[in-house]
Amino acid sequence: MKSGLIVSCQALEGEALHSSFIMSKMALAAMRAGAVGIRANGISDIEAIKKEVNLPIIGIIKKDYDHLKSYITATKKELEALIELNVDVIALDATIDADIELLSSLKKEYPNQKFMADISIAEEGIQAEKYGFDYIGTTLVGYTEHSKKLDKFDVLREIIAKTNTPVIAEGNFSTPEEARKALDIGAYAVVVGGAITRPEQIAKKFVDAIKK
Numbered sequence: 757m758k759s760g761l762i763v764s765c766q767a768l769e770g771e772a773l774h775s776s777f778i779m780s781k782m783a784l785a786a787m788r789a790g791a792v793g794i795r796a797n798g799i800s801d802i803e804a805i806k807k808e809v810n811l812p813i814i815g816i817i818k819k820d821y822d823h824l825k826s827y828i829t830a831t832k833k834e835l836e837a838l839i840e841l842n843v844d845v846i847a848l849d850a851t852i853d854a855d856i857e858l859l860s861s862l863k864k865e866y867p868n869q870k871f872m873a874d875i876s877i878a879e880e881g882i883q884a885e886k887y888g889f890d891y892i893g894t895t896l897v898g899y900t901e902h903s904k905k906l907d908k909f910d911v912l913r914e915i916i917a918k919t920n921t922p923v924i925a926e927g928n929f930s931t932p933e934e935a936r937k938a939l940d941i942g943a944y945a946v947v948v949g950g951a952i953t954r955p956e957q958i959a960k961k962f963v964d965a966i967k968k
Contacts, residue, residue, distance in 0.1 A: 757812040757845065757891075757945065760792035761935065762924070764949030765805065768797075768818070772956060780804035782953045787811055795847070795926075795947055802841055814872055814947075815843030825853035828874050828895075832858060839866060845891065847872040850884045851900050863888035872924065876903035878914040885919045893924040893947065909941065916942040 763786035767773040773782075776798075783794045783805040795814040796802045802815050817834035820827050826849040829835055835858070838846045850859055850873035862871050873884030874895035881892040892915055897908045908927055916923050925938035926947035935946045950957045 758792040759939075759945050761786075761790065762793040762795055762814065762926075762945050762947045763789075763791045763952055764795040764926075764947050765801070765953050766795070766797045766949060767954070771954070773954075776800040776804035779953075780808040783811070784808045786952070792945065793844075795949070799837060799841060802838075802843060812844040814845045814847050815841065816847045824855075825900075826851070826855070831855065835862075839869060845870045845872050847874050847893065847895070849874050849896065850887075850889065850892075851876050851880050851896055852902070853900065859884070859887050874926075875915075876900040876911075877906065878911055878918060881915040881921075881923070882918055885921045889921060891924050891944070892919060892921050893926045895926040895947070897927050899927070909937070912938060912943060913941055 765779045765782040767779060779801045786794060787809045793812045794805055796805050797816050797818050802813060805813060815838045816829050817837060818827050819834060821830060824830050829848040846869060870890040872891040872893050873889040874893050875881045875884060876896035876899060884892050894908055894912050897903050897906055897911045912925055922944035924945045924947060925943035929935050929938055929946050929948055930951040935948060938946045
């Protein structure tokens with residue numbers, strides 16, 4: 757996967773654009789704009805996107821479990837579904853809330869598969885490197901209880917300074933300026949999602965500003 761912009765093409769159930777066809781077209785638009793990769797959620801979306809673009813895909817499966825805090829490729833069931841689909845990179849929750857046994861065994865069981873660790877604090881990124889992850893992403897900064905007060909750029913800087921693994925900036929990098937700043941700090945790539953592919957969020961910013 758080349759360095760540059762990765763576009764997250766996701767629309768969850770209940771959202772207006774929840775459709776594998778629409779997500780495949782979002783990915784096509786991102787590719788035409790110059791994106792170097794796509795991040796996608798769910799088997800049907802990934803299959804549709806693979807037919808539309810030839811970019812590397814970071815695949816995940818989001819699923820809530822009553823007994824787990826993790827929801828991004830949280831169990832071996834989701835992992836094996838993505839392995840079978842032959843996704844370029846598989847991202848998993850690699851926070852302290854995740855299944856440590858699963859994380860630590862990934863590269864032993866699937867040595868030829870590339871993995872991305874979705875973390876929320878620098879210490880989790882350092883641990884992910886020890887597990888052998890190919891990429892570390894700041895995806896969950898601010899989304900876990902222990903990272904809510906942290907600044908995404910501070911976490912990004914610390915992980916880059918303390919690891920040798922390529923670090924992908926992800927999680928509320930919502931403007932071109934923020935994306936550029938992340939790369940200038942030393943991020944290998946930057947993932948942008950809602951600011952590009954979620955028109956409801958984009959439209960609401962305009963509506964809220966107008967109402968003021």
